Every structure is written in C-alpha cells, then in structure tokens.
Amino acid sequence: MVMVIPFLVMLVASCSTFDNINDLRKLRYQGGSQKGAEVCASCHEQVYNQWSKRSRHSLATKSKPFRHAVKTYSNHFIIGQFMDETMCYSCHGRKEVNEGVNCETCHGTVLPGVPIEKTHSDKFTPRLKEMRKPDFCARCHQSKTPISGDALSSTFTDWQASKAAASGKTCQSCHMKKRNGDERAYHGFDTFIRDESIYQGDITISRIRTSRRELRLTIENRIGGHSIPAGGPTRILALELSFRDREGGELFTRRITFAKRFSLLPIVGTVPFMLSENTQLRSNEKRVLRVALPEDILLQPKRVVIVLRMYEVSEEYEGNVDKAHWVSKPILKREVGL
Template sequence: MKEKFENDLMLNTMMGVSMCYACHGKRATNEGVNCETCHGTTLPGKSIEETHAKKYEPGLADLKKPDFCPKCHEMNNPISGSAIMSVYSEWRKSDAGKKGITCQECHMGKSGNGLSYHGFDSGVRDIGIYKDDLAVKEIKLDFPRISLLLENRVTGHAIPASCGTRLLVMELSFRDVNGKEIYTLAETFTKKTELMANLMPYKVLKNSQLQSGEKRRLVFQLPLTLRGQVSEVIITLRFYEVPDEYSGDLKWANWASEPILRQTARF
C-alpha cells in the first residue's frame, strides 16, 4: 500500500509521502501515532542517527521544542497558500505561545514515572480531555431571540483543532413545560475546505473555529409559533467527524462523540 503513495507523482509532489500516507494509508499498517512517527523523523540538517541516537541524544532536546510539531499539525496548500491545518500557527498567537508554554508541556506532561506522557489523547479517544475547556454563559431568551456566550478556554489553540473533517457542534433542544421537545437548532464550528480534483484540500472556504481564548456571542431566531411555549433549552456540545470530500458538512457525519458539555437553562 505504501508503495502506491511513493510512486504517485501527484501526491508526492503536492504534499509529500509522509503527509499523505499518515492519514490515507491503511489503518492496519499505520494505526495512529506510533514510536516512529516522532522518533523516526529526521530533524532538519541532521541524520536519523543524530536525531535519535542512543540515550536519546542529541535529538531529545529538539523533540521537546514546539517547532517539531508542525510537521503533522500544520498544513498549507502549496498552490493556494491556504492554511488547511493551522494548529501550530494558532499556538504561536495564543496566550500559551506568548508565555512560552510548549505543546509538549500540555500534551505530554510528566507521568508518574517521571517520563513524558505518551498517550496522545484526542477527542476521539477520550472526550474528557476537553472537560472545562468550553463554557456556555449568559443564556437569555428575549423572544423570538435567544442569545448566549460560548467561550474557548483552551490557552493554546482553536477548537476544533483540526481541518474540516472535525466539527464542533452546538445542539439546542427547546422544551415546553412538560419537557417535550418542540424545536431544535444546531450551530457548527469548523474549518470548511474545498478539495482540489477531489484529492486534497485546496483552500479554506469558511473558518468558524473558536480561537484560543475567544468568547463568541451567538444569537438565534426562534419561530414566532413558539411564543409562550418555550420553558427550557438543553444545550449540548460534541464533536462530529465527516469524510474529506464533505469537509465541514454536518449532514455527512459518520461519527459523533459523547457530549463535551450538556447544560440546561430554564426560563
């Protein structure tokens, strides 16, 4: 399977084998992040022997720098120049980046044995990592409008921290006095991209990610037929995944996480 990518001129020229194969190779061959993903990567200007010599020196110091991370977590289309994935750039502009708090300090903190944590958790594996990172406040119903404030408390990057295949969705379920659902709304936060020849993300069409530290005021309009009926709203935040070709489009979701947050407001 890997030979297919190595011999594909389009993929190799546009994105490079390592970038494409990491996501598009067979899962049986490349199951997520393994040792070689980081420790088998050659640092600029160094051989693999220098990068990961015995006793992890001298490459260990470089592996601890945030500049090591954009190899996978930053992707610009070489033709359009569009920032398809910009987690590293988001970190540089964030409060964490300005304070010198590295990616590794948050995501690979010291475990009980004094070694760096190598779990590489994500919302797919453990939705609990986002506990307290998102907040919904100031929920107000001024019929027919309902408004609220959504806050991203992550100090280092946007949410969702990915491209258009990962969506953060806010679901609002409006209930009457008996608890019966009478209306629903959904708001999507993602980086919607356009594919080039159905092959690779070409450019960003719309970016609605919640940036690090951002507080966004959202206002929704309810149908006039609901006047006097809305007793409460249940707000749920969760992640969805969609295929590459349906970037940012919730109706093509093929996976949904457990709720990150579920909150009820009564009126």
Template sequence: MRGTIVKGSLLFVTIVLLLSMTGIPAFAAEVTKFGELSSDEFTDADRCGQCHAIIYADWEGTMHFNAYLDPFYLEEVKVASEDTDGLVDEFCSRCHTPIGVTSGEIPPIDGSQMSEIAKHGVQCDFCHVVSGSNGTGNAPFIVTPGDTKWGPFDDSRSAFHGSEYLELYTRSEYCGMCHQVIHPVNGLVIDDTYSTWKESQYGDDNVACQDCHMTEGITEFEANPGRAGSGAPKRDHISSHDIVGGNAFIPPMFGADNVAEMAVERLQRAATVEVKTPEMAASGEEVIIEASITNSGAGHSIPTGVSEIRQIWVEMIVTDSEGNEIYTAGTLDEDGTIEGEKLIYNNVLGNSEGNATESFWLADRVLEDNRIGPKETVTEEHNFTVPDDVAYPLTVKATLNYRSAPQELIDKLMGEDTEVPVIAMNEISATIYDPATPPEERTTESTPGFGILATSMALVIMMYLFRR
C-alpha cells in the same frame, strides 16, 4: 518495487517543482525522502516496550499508534488517490506511515508493499530517530535510524542504545512537522493546528503542545513523576505518550476505550457554553436566547486537524413543564443529519469552481472559517414565540456537541452500520417563568455542566450502538 520507487521519486520532484512555482518553500535536500531508507533499519515497537513498558502502554491504541490502520483514513486516502491520480499518496502517507514512505514501501496506496513495522503508524523508533527538522509543515523531518535515539533529556543512559538530547523534542515545532499541512500544489493551508497555536497567547507565553498533550493535565501542564524506562532515574516529569486529542470515534474500533474516554474528557475541558435568557416571558411574546461558546482550554482553534469535516455545534431545546418541545435547533434526525443549527463551527473549503467540498485534496480556497480561536468567544442567537397554551416554567437546555465527521460522509466511506459518536462537550440550562410567578419562586441562575458520570454512561451507550 523498482518501478514503485521511480514513480515515487518522480512524484516528489513534481511536488517540489509545483511548490517552487507557487512560492511555497520546498523540502531541503537533507530532509529524509521517499525510498531513502529501509524498514529493516528501524526497531519494532514491541522491542522498545520491553524496557519502556509504561510509555508503550500509553501509546498503544492511540491515534498515533493507529495513524495508518485507522479505517476512516484508509478509505479517505483511497478516494484521494483516485481523485488525484496518485498525487497525494506519498504526501498523506508521510505523516500516517512515515516508515512506509521513507522506506519506499508506499505508494502503492493499497499498502500491498508495506512491511509490518511500517503499518504501525507513528511509532517509537520513528519518533526517536528524528535527528532534526527543516521547519514545520508537510513533515520536513530528518531521520537517522541506528543505535542513537534522541529525546528531551541530556543525561539519559541505556544499555541497549545510545541516547542524545535534542531541544526539538521539547518544542511545538516537533509536533508542527505533521500538525501543519499545506496543499502540495496550490499552497492552501489544510491543517493549521501549529500556526493557530503559534499566533495565540499560548505561543506568546511559550506553552508548548507537549505541556498539554503529554502531561497528566488536560488543558495545562501537570507533572507526571516517574521513570522513562526500567533502570532509568526517577524524574519529576516523564512525558505521557497517549498524546490524546479529540478522537473518540476510532480508538474503540481497536478496543482502546480508555483512549476514547480521555478524548471525551479533553473535549469537555476545551470549551464552555453560557446562555442568556429573559427571566420571564408571557404567552405570545418573542423570546431571544443568546448562546455564547468560549474556547477556554484549547491552545489552537477548535475544531482543528481536518477541520472541514469536524463538527461543533449548539443543540438548543426549549421545553415546557409537561415536556412539550417549544423550540429545537441542532438536533439530529434519524439519518444523523444536524437539523436547524444556527452554525456549524468548522471551516468550509471550496474547489476550483467555488463549490464547497469536504475533500481537502480538491480544495483551493477557504469559503468560510467558523472555528473558534484560542480564548475566543462567539455568540449565536435563537428566538421563538411562547405558545398561548404553554405550561410554565420553560426549560432552556443548550448542549455544545462535537463529532469527528458528518454521519453522511462516514455512511458513504465506511457503510451505514458505522455510527459516529456525538460528544457533549458542555451543557447548560436555564428557566423562563410566567410573569405571574412570585419572585420568591424564581431561580434566575443557569445550571452548567452535567458531570463526568453522565457523559461516561452516554459514551458507553454510544459505543454499544457503534459496535452493533
């Protein structure tokens, strides 16, 4: 263990020196560092759940709960460690197992030195002993384990521990400690969830992360009356601790189907899609369809997080009245590869040779940024020629899809038996008529949406295939 701590300390010093050379602010001395604490100083989350049962139930099974146990993360960080000779071990783990890092239990990246409490990811007694921060990005938290727990109320009382108010818990800067990630060597911004919020109208209006991700509302604040714990006073709002984003891929692996369902609902509230088509088109005529996507509900760019592997795209299918496909784009082949899409909405990172890479630890530049910013609308164009023997009317169906990672990447890291669910964020259809169709028989309005029931059924089917 002594050798591990020395190696971790040298790694930290190396990163600080590299950051100073590139002009990136390094961690201040007061930030809690590698090996500074012991995991024995933290309280197990099960103990917290005895008094905070509802909050514990919210958190259980979420991506914060599984931040370290996430099998995709474990496989990817293993590759990152090999590619960088261990340089990113502490860097990545600082957010995925903060107790493991501050206790000096990781590295090694295989987790062989980790205590059980460190494997519980982002948990109660880490989050609520954060006593301060040195800004945002790369986890500059100050942690003070002990009897005092910090939170958003200035009048909390507990028989088990002391309680203190800290304004940081009510602000996006708390979330920005981990949801803003900067490459530890070259300064490339890898995850800009916090900064894209900060630069948006949501940041201007001071709509904090907690207002959307810790309330009963999906894309806006909605009060959640209740008690923070047994014997606590009833309040107008208690923060919900599911804190769900868009990940419907990992939670079902741990039996948390409810978390996946919330993620689907959040995705469906994040964006809208519209199509513009001609009302009529004759055989042999070229048809142009415009599909417009608006980030109507997310307070940051979509997709976000490790957005170089997240995928949002439009699936466009045009059929005639007999079900014949006339035009397709953005459909999946049998291997799960997206075919013929106009654009995948994410960002494309490049390595030192200028080649695209999905490995952010090897990246030093952004080749493309095709994400959709808050309240932004983007439009893509599809075109086809109407066949001579077509059976009218034509149906245009546009579906805005999302998945957490390319199927090819998951096949490589986790095996071909693991299927990434594709989530329909939104859907709209329109009709194109034969010019000879009488006006009274035409319906010009497009039809949006598809209903929560259909989506839930689709998710159940996907999860069934996933488990197979």
C-alpha cells in the same frame, strides 16, 4: 473525462503548485527502515503503553477512515493522477510497518548493526532538544491545501498566535506533561476518539438570556493553546439546542457548528480547494451566539436543552455533520428555563 484532465492540469499548472504538491510527498520524518515499537517496548514499557493504548498516533495508519480515504484518493480516476498514498504516509507513518506514528517516526530509526545504547547516544539524545520545540509537531500538525495554499490544518499557527505561546507554553508542555506516576514525558497525546472526557472543562457556556425573540449565549474556548476543534476540517464541534414547551415536549431544534469549511476542487470534488469559512473557536475566545426564536406564539419555548458534541468526518471538508462517521457523547449538557 478527456476534457477534464487537461483542465485540471491547467488549473494546477497555472497556480504553479506542482512544487506544492511534491512538498506534500516529502517525509516529515527521517527515512530508513524501522524496527517497530516492540523493540522500544522492552525497556520503555510505560511510554509504550501510553502510546499504544491512548494516543491516536498509534492508529494513524490503521484507522478505518484513514485507509478508506487513502483508497478513495488513490483509486479516483482524476485525483489519482496527482495525489497518491505517499502523500498520506508522509505524515501518518510507514505503510509497511503499519504502526502509525511510532517511536522511530518521531525519535528516528534505530542505527543498523550497532548496540541500541549507541543509537541512544548518537541519535535519540541529541535529537531531543529539537523535539521539545513546537516546530517539531508543526511538521505534521500544520499543512496547506495543494492548490490555494490555505491552511488545512493550522494547530501550529493557532498556537503561535495564542497566549500560551506568549507565556512560553509549548505543545509538549501541555500534551506531554508528566502525570501522576509517569517516569517519563507523557506519551498518551490524548485524543477524543479514545477518551471522550478530555474536553471536560475546556469549553464553557454562560450568560444564557432571552430577549426580543432571540436567545443569546456565550461560548468560550478555555484551551489557551489553540482553536477548538484543533487541526483541520475533519473535526466539527456542534452546539445543539432543543427548545421545549412547559411539559418538556420538543418544539424545534437548532444547531450551530464550529469548523473549518473548504470548497472542493471543481469537477473532481473530495479535494479541499479553498478555505470558505472558519468558525473554529480561537484560543481563549469568548463568542456571543444569537439564535432567532419563532414569532409564532404557539412555538414560544419555555425551556432549552443545550448539548455540545464533537463530530468527525473523513473525506468531507464542507463542515457537514450529517456526513460524520463518529459522534461523541455530550461534552456538556445543560437544561435552562427561559
């Protein structure tokens, strides 16, 4: 360990990234003390319900994986030297309030000692203009790894490169669009964790063909706005193929994953260091996949069952679904004769 710390300091210093690390500690929202979402709930019941029941923002400080990951980093005898919980709370909300990314995190804190109407006219209304731009979401939905500076989460730059951006569609126009019965901009920010049906229709599989010992198929990301999975390496989309014989017995399986993969910081592990591979499906991308079939005549499949699922990992950045703590129900399931 005596050797390791100087090594790490050298590594960090040689890339002159202390700035970069301190950058991660900067609050992505306004400082000051919060009153909590209950205050807003008394007049904005519908928005409050959408946020608290559907959005993952309301879980951002509470989820088990988050609390576990914060502890792991802070308590680690090496990582703890340069990474601490202020980094995590700079995007996930206030530790002491423990409501995740709440109304005041995004809209600003209530001005103390003045009627709430004044906070509306002095702060909430003037801020809305900036908040309707994707740059506002980017503060938290775009981030870099501390040392290499590779994009850890790239939802914003993905969006910038998308057709949706070119046609003027913003994060807000897709994610906060009013639905039936909404009086105000939708605040559910749908997440897979709370509603497994949200990706229905967003990913398609087509042109399934077999030829010369391979199976070919096309997978398409139909979200015009960004990659799937969106964001960083904590989400892994997997295409799972089960090859069957005539009677339906399983002969063999294959899995193809779509994810960002990072190599970890040497020696310390757990800290994403450099982007090693990115197989996320870009917006509107159609990708042809080829799966080799065995030469053994006894293993010639007659049917294939195709399932798409999303996996979630927390402190693991190598795209390994076996370390997932959560897996979705099938987003799509098809059985095809070969």
